[in-house]
Amino acid sequence: MIDTYCWQAIDRIPGYMSRLECEWLAGIAATVNSWTELGAYCGRSMLCVGLHLPKKATLQVVDISLGTVSRAGQTLFTTFVELRQKRPDLNIVLARMDSVAAAELLKDSEVVFVDANHNYENVVNDITAWRSKCRILCGHDWNQKEWPTVVRAVRRCVPNVSNPTGSIWVAPTTRDLR
Ligand SMILES: C[S@@+](CC[C@H](N)C(=O)[O-])C[C@H]1O[C@@H](n2cnc3c(N)ncnc32)[C@H](O)[C@@H]1O
Known part of the structure; x- marks a missing residue:
């Protein structure tokens, strides 16, 4: 459950993640030690996840832009600074780069959350x-x-996909990183 303190911070960040979806992200984040987000926009889901990861966890965030100005002048970078202040214990890697290229450079991660370019080819390439x-x-x-390209790409790449809430899709892999 996301508490009032966290909601106050999360709800100031513009973005596409509904409250129900944030609850799901927070619930999973609390159970893992590493998370990678591909595509963070102004950082709404990044902040939600970052506030709920266990102590000293690793959060890798990849976006081709850190300064997408939106409501209230909030950018991914200002949200990153806020998260850094609220969670100094986290190991946060903010990578301004293409999501596929980042796979070559960044570490393996218990969770990878795909939310970058929504074109069919891009989603296939990210997965x-x-x-x-x-x-x-x-x-x-x-x-x-709204996003037939995402559904088609995920169906093509992931056999056991499920839809736990809102427009979240999830699939376990064969890796064991615990
Ligand atoms: C739908 S938004 C992400 C929303 C975000 N997860 C949230 O909670 O608000 C997609 C983001 O992906 C980024 N993006 C698009 N193509 C990308 C790429 N090839 N590599 C990395 N990021 C990309 C965009 O800059 C944009 O910020």
Whole structure:
């Protein structure tokens, strides 16, 4: 459960993650020691996850842009600074780079959350690059009407996909990183 203190911080960040989806992210984050997010926009889901990871966990965040200005002038970088202040214990890696290229440079991670470019080819490439580097592969915008490209790409790449809440998709991999 996300508490009032965390909601106050999360709800100030513009983004596409619903409150239900944030609850799911927070619940999984509390159970793992490493998380990688591909595509963070202004950092709403990054902050949600970062506030709920256990002490001294690792959070890797990849986006081609750190300064997408949105409501209230919030950018991924300002949200990163806020998270850094709230969770100085975390090992946070903020990588301004392409999500596929990042797979070559960043560490394996218990969770990889795919939410970068939503084109069919990009989603396929993200999953292909990262699936062997995580235990839980998941992502956003599992929505046939709004993001048929995401649904098609995930279905092509991931056999046992499920939809736990909202437009989250999730699939266990064969890796054991615990
Ligand atoms: C849908 S938004 C992410 C939303 C975010 N997870 C949230 O909770 O608000 C997609 C993000 O992916 C980034 N992006 C697009 N293509 C990318 C790529 N090839 N590599 C890394 N990031 C990319 C965009 O800059 C944008 O910030």
